[in-house]
Amino acid sequence: MSDAFEGASPAPGDVHMHGHDHHHDHPHGAHDHSHEHNHHHGHSHRYPGRERFTTVEVEARLLEKNDAIAGQNRAWFAGREILALNLVSSPGAGKTALLERSIRDLKPEMSICVIEGDQATANDGERIRAAGAPAVQVNTGAGCHLEADMVMHAVRELKPAAGSLLLIENVGNLVCPALFDLGEHAKVVVLSVTEGEDKPLKYPHMFLAAELMIINKIDLLPHVDFDLSLAVGYARDINPQIEVLSLSARTGQGLDGWYEWLRRESARMKAAAFA
Numbered sequence: 001m002s003d004a005f006e007g008a009s010p011a012p013g014d015v016h017m018h019g020h021d022h023h024h025d026h027p028h029g030a031h032d033h034s035h036e037h038n039h040h041h042g043h044s045h046r047y048p049g050r051e052r053f054t055t056v057e058v059e060a061r062l063l064e065k066n067d068a069i070a071g072q073n074r075a076w077f078a079g080r081e082i083l084a085l086n087l088v089s090s091p092g093a094g095k096t097a098l099l100e101r102s103i104r105d106l107k108p109e110m111s112i113c114v115i116e117g118d119q120a121t122a123n124d125g126e127r128i129r130a131a132g133a134p135a136v137q138v139n140t141g142a143g144c145h146l147e148a149d150m151v152m153h154a155v156r157e158l159k160p161a162a163g164s165l166l167l168i169e170n171v172g173n174l175v176c177p178a179l180f181d182l183g184e185h186a187k188v189v190v191l192s193v194t195e196g197e198d199k200p201l202k203y204p205h206m207f208l209a210a211e212l213m214i215i216n217k218i219d220l221l222p223h224v225d226f227d228l229s230l231a232v233g234y235a236r237d238i239n240p241q242i243e244v245l246s247l248s249a250r251t252g253q254g255l256d257g258w259y260e261w262l263r264r265e266s267a268r269m270k271a272a273a274f275a
Helices: 055-079 095-106 123-131 148-158 204-209 218-223 228-238 255-272
Strands: 021-023 083-089 112-118 135-139 165-169 186-192 212-216 243-246
Touching (some): 055 083, 055 148, 083 255, 095 165, 095 212, 095 255, 112 148, 123 135, 135 148, 148 165, 204 228, 212 228, 228 243
Parallel strands (some): 112 165, 186 212, 212 243
């Protein structure tokens, strides 16, 4: 199993830049998806002499391949007691700011590394490294989410230590990342008070898939029209088991709850290795 990561050469077509930035000029093509990752919306293309697939068949094949690699990732993480979290949100919810603050505060007690997913630029990866954690930037081009093979290649470079915390910041999007398993221990959805409290109702698949909802930027509550209790209620209508934390990455309010959650989940990961 470990051969999928350790000692493996980069996948054909990957461009490895200094500073651990991955720029995928051809979105997903570097990962042998055979152009299956084009999203088809309500129609299929037919070419003489080629096998014809419906939209459902293409998506099923894509997800099946992704899930197989995600399973390898999950087993690799579990075998090394690595807590891997998939952070998802709309653009601008404050995921990167939360990671920066968490790295600075927890660096004395935890080994932390980050996979940064964006469509373009290396800005967030640079911010994470400046905060004090190793990071690999994965640029997806036109792609709207990270996939399991991208995480596998990034982990080959990061080489996270046993027992460490791996934070995967997904592309800002509440749709596609809900469908793509990366092999993570849990999805953490970040919602800011500058968004509508009805986001859980608009994007139910994401909130159903998440184990934790973080409501960020609560320092702005006096200045925005956001009903905190309503947002929590909507999320629990979708997913009664979802945990909820309210915090401000800017001021530090509520961060103790987030850090305790990380410590608890890390302890569970390590205990599971001996179960």
